[in-house]
Amino acid sequence: MKKVLKFLGLFLLLIIAIVLVGGLIVPKKYHFEKSIEIAAGKEKVWNNMNSLSSMIKWMPWMKMDPKMTSQITGDDGNVGATYTWKSEELGDGSMKINSLTPMEKTGLDLQFGPSKTISQANILLSGDSTKSKVTWTLDSEMQYPMNFVMGLFMDKFMDKDYGTGLNNLKAMSEAK
Structure with missing residues (x-):
């Protein structure tokens, strides 16, 4: 029994050491982006991504917890408008419009839980009157040593x- 406990203790120490050392090696800054082609003109797509009330219809997280409570404050569709949510399953957070370039970009500040860290997301739009391309980005900074653990799984x-959300946006925008 002592050998088993000693082995488990050493194994636990090894895991902790890997996480601590890995956290020193893995970058703290994180960038992710995903794009989709949409068979709809820029104006139609823009109308689905230029306000918080339109974005929450296609973003995947809003449908994951039916008990989630949320509200939009400020002038929706303008810089400063904020969507806040409370969820036992997903945690609490907020999404605030930090910039708008009509027909090109919606910039967002994201905050999750009690963390003071603010991540930036951008939804970028290009194309013409018949087809569009949307690129959704995320830039964040992960805290040591969780940057190692999160770095292993975050892209997946x-x-x-993001794939689910962009496919939802595509379906909404291509609907007649």
């Missing part, structure tokens, strides 16, 4: 969630 989670 972001790719899935």
Whole structure:
């Protein structure tokens, strides 16, 4: 029994050491982006991404917790408008419009839970009157030593969630 406990203790120390050392090696800054082509003109797509009330219709997280409570404050569709949510499953947070360039870009400040860290997301639009391309980006800074753990899995989670959101936006924008 002592050998098993000693082995488990050493194994736990090894895992902790890997996380601590890995956190020193893995970058704290994180960037992710994903794009989609949409068979709809820029104006139609822009109308689905230029306000918080339109974005929450296609962003995937808003549908994950039916008990989530949320509200929009400020002048929706303008810089300063803020969407806040409370969720036992997903945690609490906020999304604030920090910049708008009509028909080109919606910039967002994201804050999750009690963290003071603010991440930046941008939804970029290009194209013409018949087709569009949307690129959704995220820039964040992860805290040591969680940057190592998050760095291992973040791309996989972001790719899935951003893919779902962009496909939702595509379906909404291409609908007649």
